[in-house]
Amino acid sequence: MRALTCPYCFARVPRGEIEYRCLGRSGRGPGCEPVLDERLAQYTGSTANASLPPAFAAAGAKGRADCPACGRPTGRRVCPACHNALPSAYCDTPGRIVALVGAKNAGKSTYIAVLLHELMNRVGIELDSSLVACDDRxxxxxxxxxxxxLYDLKRLLPTTPTAATTPNEPMVFLLTRTVRSRWRSRVSEALTLVLFDTAGEDLRSRDVRDLHLRYLEAADAVIFLVDPLELAGAKSALITGVPVQTADPDSDPLNVIARVTEPLRQRHGVKPGDRLKVPVAVALTKVDALDTGRRSALQASRGHPGSLDLDDREAVHEEVRALLHEWQAGQLDLYLSQQYADYGLFGLSALGGLPHDGQVGTAGVRPHRVEDPLLWLLHRFGMLDGARG
Ligand SMILES: Nc1nc2c(ncn2[C@@H]2O[C@H](COP(=O)(O)OP(=O)(O)O)[C@@H](O)[C@H]2O)c(=O)[nH]1
Ligand SMILES: [Mg+2]
Ligand SMILES: [Zn+2]
Ligand SMILES: [Zn+2]
Incomplete structure (x- = not known):
């Protein structure tokens, strides 16, 4: 099997170099005492929770190895570079990393909160899938x-601090889904959702860009969040009561996407004139703040629970594309079509209504189409069937 990418530090780890961690003592049997794991402490930036039974290199077989110090067999695998635990489901199925990118204020933190909540509840049930956090942090x-x-206090999330002042590490989730396969009856497939809640300015600063770049380079798919309120032409479509934002070139969606596209092209060795094959979902956030008039696809809810509604997908894609052109943001669509062989346009609302005074609207969080980009990616990865009519 191919090497895997550590979802924490994004190092490429050849299968034979995966390390193990001793299970430690339990009861009166053999086992090593916890010691400070310097490598893990360096990664988390703290010695808290870094005292663990030792990690060791071993050839191992079928995901197991005997601890050289105490002899106890263990199945706990860790990344040799950062010593974070690599979940068995991640080692055993070729997990795919989905990266999330967006300018400051695009709605990333809110989207992460709501998407995860939906995947753990309504959408999780619909898809017959489970979402599990890969570590306690x-x-x-x-x-x-x-x-x-967001859910208990009904407060908007505070602005994400820049990674230059607060170390920021990715949150790693495993979405496991049982799917029908042509050859075997049912197989479980896993998608690793690696969510980096980046502060927008981090994509500019050279120092912090490193980890972010490795994150993007490791990505098998990218979700770009675009704040339609940043599109000058969309101002006329704002519903009343939405404050008009002042333009910030750093938050210009096209600039943000271009900043990410260049390193992706280099990493994947894409020749001039060729397009990137990484699927990208580009989603307008906060569509509740827009009056999209006669349009209907965006406002409707999707049909075909448990599969990707292909007719709906096409309708939404075309509608968002038309909106972009209407808002003189056709450049964005043009750029995407030149750079990416496979991109989908989406529109979603995490909150489902306008917030007031730093609080979620009185009706609470009412997400609309937040799962759409993920369903499309699952379909791309062969983990979700498409349905028509
Ligand atoms: N109307 C509306 N506003 C939203 C929505 N999601 C986020 N916002 C607004 O956008 C602001 C920035 O969102 P946030 O998630 O912090 O953006 P981030 O900087 O990309 O993490 C929030 O404080 C809200 O005011 C939404 O679904 N609808
Ligand atoms: Mg944020
Ligand atoms: Zn041991
Ligand atoms: Zn690692």
Whole structure:
């Protein structure tokens, strides 16, 4: 099997170099005592929770190896570079990394909070899939920084601090789905959702761009979030009560996408004139703030639960494309079509209504079409059937 990419530090890890971690003592049997794992502490930037039974290199067989110090067999695998645990499901199925990108204020944090909530609840049930955080830090951060403020306190999320001041590490989730296969009856397939809640300015600063670049380079698919309120031509479509934003060239969606596209092209060795094959979903956020008039596809909800509604997909794609052209943002569509062989246009709303005074609207969080980009990507990866009519 091919080498895998560590979803934490994005190092390429040849299968034979995966390391193991001793299970430690339990009861009166053999086992190593916890020691400070310097490599893990360096990665998390803290020695808290970094005292663990030792990690070791071993040839291993079928995902297991015996600890050289105490002899106890273990199945816990870790990345040799950063010593984060590599979940078995991730090692065993070729997981795919989905990266999320967007300018400051595009709605990334809110989207992450709502998408994860939906995947753990309504959409998870619909797709017969489970979403599991791959480590305790991810669970803690999701609860503390996303779920609690937005769902419990009904507050908008605070601006993401830049990684230059606060170390930011990706949140890693495994979406596992049982699918029918032509050859075997049912197989489980996993999609790794690696979510980096980037501050917009981080994509500009050279120092922090490194980890972000490795993240993007490792991505098998990208979701770009675009704030339609940043598109000058969309101003006329704002519903009343939405404050008009002042233009910031750094937040210009085309600039953000171009900043990400260049390194992707280099990494994938795309020749001039050729297009990138990485599928990209480009989604307008906050569509609740727009009066899209006579249009209907965006406002409708999708049909065909449990599969990708292909007619609906085409209708939404065309409608968003038409909106972009109407808003003199046809450049964006043109750029995408020149750079990417496979891109889909989406429109979604995480909140489902306008926030007021830093609070979610009185009706609560009412997401609209937040899962669409992910369903499309699952379909692209052969993990979700398409349906028509
Ligand atoms: N109307 C509306 N506003 C939203 C929505 N999602 C985010 N916003 C607004 O956009 C702001 C920035 O969102 P945030 O998720 O923090 O953006 P980030 O900087 O990309 O992480 C929020 O404070 C909200 O005011 C949405 O679905 N609808
Ligand atoms: Mg944010
Ligand atoms: Zn041991
Ligand atoms: Zn790693």
């Amino acid at each position: 991810t669970i803690d951060r999701y609860r503390r920084d996303f779920a609690r403020p």
